Amino acid sequence: MFSGSIPALITPFAAGSVDEAAFRRLVDWQIVEGSAALVPCGTTGExxxxxxxxxxxxxxxxxxxxxxRVxxxxxxxxxxxxxxxxHMQEAKALGADAxxxxxPYYNRPSQAGLLAHFSYLAEKVDLPIVLYNVPGRTVTDIKPETVIELARRFPERIVGIKDASGDMTRLTAHRLALGTDFIQLCGNDDMALHYNAGGGVGCISVTxxxxxxxxxxxxxxxLAGDRARAHELNERLFPLHQALFTDASPGPVKYALSRVCDWLNEEVRLPLVACSAESRRAVDAALEHAGLV
Structure with a gap:
């Protein structure tokens, strides 16, 4: 259903408002450049x-x-x-695919609470769900046993996971219990090479x-098993993966985009602010290393 490179899209702003024209242009550019799917309104989208x-x-x-198209x-x-x-009801009505x-962040629900939360949503809306586990931001960790139980209860609804836990052993735990039809997408660009080697099928990506x-x-x-080419591209992109997190995201991402696309600026919304001079230097060097400037 979903695989390959899937950007977690930024939200462009202009004078405090969403820049819809720039966002439309970003969507089209992403598709033309080969992105396999699109994620609006994620973490990177503020x-x-x-x-x-x-x-x-x-x-x-x-x-x-x-x-x-995607x-x-x-x-x-x-x-x-x-x-x-x-949000799910609106997404379904507007034609989203998943x-x-x-x-849930801040509340810190137990595993029983997570099971009840996601079960309720799966029962109420006929829309595939990709779970997103990022305990570094939410403080709440969707444990493998909870993922497995949800996918077994709702195989037509709970179709995959974006895993930003950093725990590579979960790939195998999920595969052993759920097989290869359960979609496992990496949530960390700098781990995507090893994630795919372990059975992942793509990345919901900042880079x-x-x-x-x-x-x-x-x-x-x-995904084609071309290890030499994959390593070559990973090493070309790796400094950028790291540079984009040298300050609060998506500040460095928006700065990088302002250098790559003259129709995008680096405006973020409070409480975020523009990235630091040190972060800019890291991004500049990484863009040069990747051959993007």
Missing amino acids: APTLSNDEQHRLFAVTVEAAAG PVIAGCGSNDTQTALW ALMVA ANVAPRLCAEFQAAS
Whole structure:
């Protein structure tokens, strides 16, 4: 259903408002450059600072601009189950192909709470769910036993996971219990080479915002078993993977995009601010290493 290089899209702003024209252009550029699917309103899209109306509008614009060329996985997660349900209902009505559902943050639910939260959503909306586990941000970890139970209960709904836990052993635990049909997508660009080697089928990527063609070529080589080409591209991209997290994301990502695309700027919303001078120097060096400037 989903594989390859999948950018977690930034949200462009202009004078404090969502720059819809720039976002449409970003969607088209991503598809032309080889991205396999699109994720609006994720972490990199600054979803916590978007109003509900802005979030739902971005769902609609992504679907419209993609025009069926690639799937759209709408970022619908919330730490409030009813809000998450509303986002999923809107995403479904607007034509999204799936929902990316982050573990509820701040509340710190138990595994039983996570099971109840995701089960409720799977029962209420006829839309495939890709779980998003990023305990470094949410403090809540969706343990393998919970992932497995959810996928067994709802095989048509809980279809995969974006795993940013950093624990590579979970790939095998999931595969042993759920087989190869359960979609495992890496959530860390710098681990994507090893993740695919362990049975992953792609990456929901930050770096793909900036280097969509290189990320798509890397994923294609990796998934085809072309180890030499995959290593070559990984090493070309690796400094960029790291540089994009030298300050609070997506500050460095937006700075990098402002250098690569003259139609994008580096504006972020508070409480984020533009990345530091040190971060800019790291991004500049990484862009040069990747051959992007």
